Amino acid sequence: MVGVLVNGYGSIGKRVADAVAKQDDMKVIGVTKTKPDFEARMAVTKGYKLFAAIPEKKHLFEEANIPIEGTIEDIIEDADIVVDGAPKKIGKANVENVYKKHNVKAIIQGGEKAKDAEDSFNSLWSYNRCYGKDYIRLVSCNTTGLCRTLYAIDSITDILKARVVLVRRAADPNDIKTGPINAIIPDPVTVPSHHGPDVVSVIPKLDGKIMTSAIIVPTTLMHMHSLMVETTGVTKDAVLDAIEKTPRIIKVKASEGIDSTAKIIEYSRDLGRLRYDLNEIAIWEESINVVDNEIYLMQAIHQESDVIPENIDCIRAMLEMEEDNIKSIEKTNRALGLLK
Amino acid sequence: MVGVLVNGYGSIGKRVADAVAKQDDMKVIGVTKTKPDFEARMAVTKGYKLFAAIPEKKHLFEEANIPIEGTIEDIIEDADIVVDGAPKKIGKANVENVYKKHNVKAIIQGGEKAKDAEDSFNSLWSYNRCYGKDYIRLVSCNTTGLCRTLYAIDSITDILKARVVLVRRAADPNDIKTGPINAIIPDPVTVPSHHGPDVVSVIPKLDGKIMTSAIIVPTTLMHMHSLMVETTGVTKDAVLDAIEKTPRIIKVKASEGIDSTAKIIEYSRDLGRLRYDLNEIAIWEESINVVDNEIYLMQAIHQESDVIPENIDCIRAMLEMEEDNIKSIEKTNRALGLLK
Structure with missing residues (x-):
């Protein structure tokens, strides 16, 4: 059971968290938010451990009475992998400033550029290329x-x-x-x-x-x-x-x-x-x-969700959890209840 | 100076009428409407002679106090050509039931099918083919x-x-x-x-x-x-x-x-x-x-207006007023103040 940190519980991040939670070979060890909004409160309600994405802003969550476990610094080294859900360009900065510093693997999203990661992921085409890699971009x-x-x-x-x-x-x-x-x-x-x-x-x-x-x-x-x-x-x-x-x-x-x-x-x-x-x-x-x-x-x-199952497969590839991309796809699909 | 009847003073018809009015070799002898709405009143305000497109509905205009000269039957045989501005499929019916009966040339619009006219008009491509013809469709x-x-x-x-x-x-x-x-x-x-x-x-x-x-x-x-x-x-x-x-x-x-x-x-x-x-x-x-x-x-x-200058050129072609399509285009453009 590998541990996944979702850094940025927004449009993509919250969906990735829910999808990870449905798998039997991975779990969400925490999610982060930059600000104490309704999504942050919802994350806690759903049972995710919430961390401040920006350490200096942890007090905002406390002031808003949203239970917060600590900052990203407190959890990141417990993660086997981070799924980055940050806005465009921030993902690239996070790789350089956060993930490499803590020596943790990470998936960045399609708002980043191809050159900002080792490779670009799609479950059907590049699963094998991304197998065991450290920093991968999940295309848009x-x-x-x-x-x-x-x-x-x-x-x-x-x-x-x-x-x-x-x-x-x-x-x-x-x-x-x-x-x-x-x-x-x-x-x-x-x-x-x-x-x-x-x-x-x-x-x-x-x-x-x-x-x-x-x-x-x-x-x-x-x-x-x-x-x-x-x-x-x-x-x-x-x-x-x-x-x-x-x-x-x-x-x-x-x-x-x-x-x-x-x-x-x-x-x-x-x-x-x-x-x-x-x-x-x-x-x-x-x-x-x-x-x-x-x-x-x-x-x-569906722009908000088609990449979600790909994020799950990408985790399996990068953490060398399943060698066969089709087996990972089928496992993900079953867990998410996809039509095919 | 040829006489043009605009049958259907709607989205296309009102624009064709205004464009014809700006030419020095043609004039609007009348416009028709099926109902006494603000466009009908505006037509009269602009100085167009208004006729009921459906003879049985002439009384509606009188009841609405919109000055009406008569019905389409009273004016159609004075027209050298009719520009049909009727809704889709009505144009085709008008050719069969009205224009052919009164032996008057007519342009129908792009909502009709190619087979419902002798040819399809564009000023650059088919001006010569439509020269002197009786029933032409102006494409969408x-x-x-x-x-x-x-x-x-x-x-x-x-x-x-x-x-x-x-x-x-x-x-x-x-x-x-x-x-x-x-x-x-x-x-x-x-x-x-x-x-x-x-x-x-x-x-x-x-x-x-x-x-x-x-x-x-x-x-x-x-x-x-x-x-x-x-x-x-x-x-x-x-x-x-x-x-x-x-x-x-x-x-x-x-x-x-x-x-x-x-x-x-x-x-x-x-x-x-x-x-x-x-x-x-x-x-x-x-x-x-x-x-x-x-x-x-x-x-x-611009879906409401790009065909308007083409309607003017089509009138010239069908009534054999100008043999050279480029000369007609230039004349129309000058009168309408087009950029080129």
Whole structure:
């Protein structure tokens, strides 16, 4: 039973903590917060030991009457690994200033750059590369989703060129500061976007074979991708079969009423998922098509949660707990109750 | 001076009427409405002669104290041409039930199907084909925008394959009934969407060479397109030059603050345009790129107004008023005060 410290009990951190708590081979030894907000109180209510992420701010928790066990300095050396849930760029700083200092392994999230870790993790593609490593970056929700779908395609044919337009949600549902309310933003305004190179950090053989552009739109629920993938040859049935066989991708049908990201979330709510999280990528079955050996499809990505099972697998790989990535994936999926 | 009847003084109709009124070789002999709403009253205030589009409903205008000259039956045979501004599918019915019966030429809008008219109009591509014709369809805002950009590209290289993802505004600004408020909708959920074939109705040589997919997002201001166009060979400078030379396309710069569709509309408001209409297509200069002979760019389409100058040119073509499409385009642009 390995001990995991979640440093930053926020959007990703709280989900990782809950996912770790459901595994039988790892446990949460503590979670940290920078400030005494409702999430900090909820962490304690859930039974997690709470530590101040910034030692000088421990008194704020005491003043707010939120039980606090100490600071990150008091717990970090008990951890076998830290999952970093800090905001963008802070994760990189934490590696240098905290994790290396205390000689503890750490996973940083997709807001950091590929060069800031030893490798970039996806359960299907780079589990073996990250095996036993110390500092690994878990790629973003969009990159994770693309890696899964491209794995399905790569399992049946050779990818000559993948073109993807990413239509990104503007803000998470709890974010009241970020816009736009009524506009479409080319972001970045340059083409290609950074998403292609980020996929290549996981799948080096796609270097020069993936072009992405990205747009932000006024919605909070999910991202959406329109994929166009040129291959050496493939049939639509083979694509359907490959998607069926690939973990953490589900097919949804507009013909059954799942005609938008809002309906996908409604589906996940009806499943009874905690926080309505859909860790699986959803591909619209009707969108899958093959014309002139090029695969077309549209998929939706739950930005808050698709990387969570990958964090669990990454812990197993880095701590050399399971050599076979598929066995880890299946173990994680069972514990989290994923559809596949 | 030819006489134009605008049948359906709505979103497109009112703009066509105002555009016709600005030309020196055509005039508005009347506009019709189905119901006595604020637009009907505004038409009269502006000096247009108002007629009931549905003869049996003329009394509604009288009861609402909106001055009405008669019904469409009283004016239609005085028209040299009708510009139909009726909702989707009604335009087709009007051709069969009204325009052919009265033996008057008519332009129907992009909500109708290609097969419901003799040809599909775009000022750059099919002016000559539509010359002297009786019933012509003016393609939709999205198709019009794509035709302009593909014209620029076609002027400098051969198009091998064009891939376009259309990110569509959910509703026009005045529409309070249509959603979504917070979702992304694949629409259609099948790939390819109808937009490719619609472009082919204007540009037959692109048959089999254009694939489109479409998504609806919660915004009202503009559509956005991400284009990926494989060519036989081209440079970025040549693309920039071709866009510069193509009428009714402008370049905008995120570096100058025009970083979203909202800022494009702000720009158009600052230009003092009536109803803040931007008849020109806006391409983000920073988005233009060429990699491996493939052109990438992102453009925004003002869905309410980009087809308006095309309607004017289409009138000239169908009534054989000007043989040279470029001369018509320039004349229209001058009268409307377009940037180019």
